[in-house]
Amino acid sequence: MKRILSYFAAASLLVAVSCRNDEADLQNDPEKGLILNTDAQSLSKRISFANSGVIDMKPSTGGKTSLAGNFPLVLVAEVAPPEYNGKKLRATHVALEGNYAYVSYNTEGETYLGAVEVINISNPNAPQLVMQAILPNTDVSSVRYDDGKLYIAGAKDIYASGASSPAFVGSMTLNGGMLGNAFQETFLTGKVGTDVASNGTKYYAVTGATGVLAQLNKNNQQVEFSISLNDLRALGYNNNKIVVLSGTEGVKVYDANGLNLITSFATSTDVVDAKRTIDFIDGKLLVSEGYNGVGVYNLTSGAKLQKLALPTNLTGVDPSDVVSNAVSVNENRVFVANGGAGLYVYQPDNADLKLMGSLDLSGSSNFVVSRGEYIFVATGAGGLKIIKTVAPTNGTIDCTAYPVYNGSDWLNVNSGQILEYSGTKSLQGINVNQTLTWCGALTASQGVNINSNATFNMYGKLYQGMQSNPWNSLNINSGALLNLKGDLTVYGHMILNSNANWKIQGNVTILGNLTINQGSKIEFVGSSSSITINGTVTKNGTSTITGTYNDVNHKL
Known part of the structure; x- marks a missing residue:
């Protein structure tokens, strides 16, 4: 069977949900699906500081301004994608917790090959790549940290692995923040697990093509509820609600306890096989909608409040590569990965989001997530950009005696x-x-x-x-x-x-x-x-x- 060349498949294989627990015998056993590498010195050779330094944000007007900016940023480092058996992987998702960033990878083409890596960001000027887990016969689409575990969604090569279905979710118990060899998997209907979220004693997953939204028990990995939905792209948890995005059916909002449907509303129909994300700000839902930019919706009523349009007339950029792939909210700022146009940054302005400016980043910006002081941007084959926001340490210095600067740059x-x-x-x-x-x-x-x-x-x-x-x-x-x-x-x-x-x-x-x-x-x-x-x-x-x-x- 030839694999579809994307995150999501256009056809489906209907299978029953099954569960398999693979415990401590996984380490360095390709047949079991996990190869651990703890050689931080060798792994960190893929981290480059050649382009590190202060980043100038292009103003929202698209031209130049002589005023000092209000959002200082530095590019800390760039992480080249890993290679395994001659295959180059690409970053798909990032989860942040404390001093660690967990990065997931898959492989384009017919090969199923993924990885999860751990980056130590405790020293903001010198991040280290400290651990890697290669997953043969497996693509990894999404990762999420919760209470000492890493939850993972992806796809298996059913012929090489013997899996009952391509789509899976699972959990890996971490040891002091490091990847472990206790990895439990649960197989779901669909071609690929596309996203995963968690809450309390439950966690949730969605699968692509003719897929499902599933609620699972954290303790035993068993599926408690499962709802069939088409073309699921993204999943989010907000205020005891589970929100899912379908490329064909729009947004559906469920009660987190029992998955009772609360409301649903349409978004723009998306192109097949595209990765998308959602996030939340002030009771609003943000949806990356590909060639339709980012939609801002009232999460209760479903009313569309605003559209963050794609940039136009960009010099040297193929218009077909300008696409809103992902959106992330942090500290009342909104970050949008707009493909070849780079990273765009917005902030609330009365009832709307206002463009602050943009960052030109080498490679197409395919994914973004921001937590704490950091912004991670995945650029596919171009690797991962680690960007840090700059602010004084709270509580260590009193600046109230000095006037605020609003002058020239x-x-x-x-x-x-x-x-x-x-x-x-x-x-x-x-x-x-x-x-x-x-x-x-x-x-x-x-x-x-x-x-x-x-x-x-x-x-x-x-x-x-x-x-x-x-x-x-x-x-x-x-x-x-x-x-x-x-x-x-x-x-x-x-x-x-x-x-x-x-x-x-x-x-x-x-x-x-x-x-x-x-x-x-x-x-x-x-x-x-x-x-x-x-x-x-x-x-x-x-x-x-x-x-x-x-x-x-x-x-x-």
């Missing part, structure tokens, strides 16, 4: 000026010729120059530059002072020119090189400061480094 302090600001902003660059105090969080995608005898007091978090252009550097010039109380991340190079001064009370990360010229002074204040330098350190002439600090990579 190039912050220039002229000779004789003493300027003080607060806020969380994204800038192009900073030139200080006298005295600047900033309290809060800042990104600067280009250079930061503290010129001769000037002072820059930075209280909070500062991210500067890009790995791809390290000579857009952070420069402390002759007689100048950078007084840092907080965290500094420099993605390119940092240069202390002759007789420069740098006070550090916090944590510094320099991904490029550090040059310390004659007469420069670095003073670490307090007893808990640290500095991590990934590049080389060049000391020209005599300089002074004093205080107590942790030199993580032993470069100073």
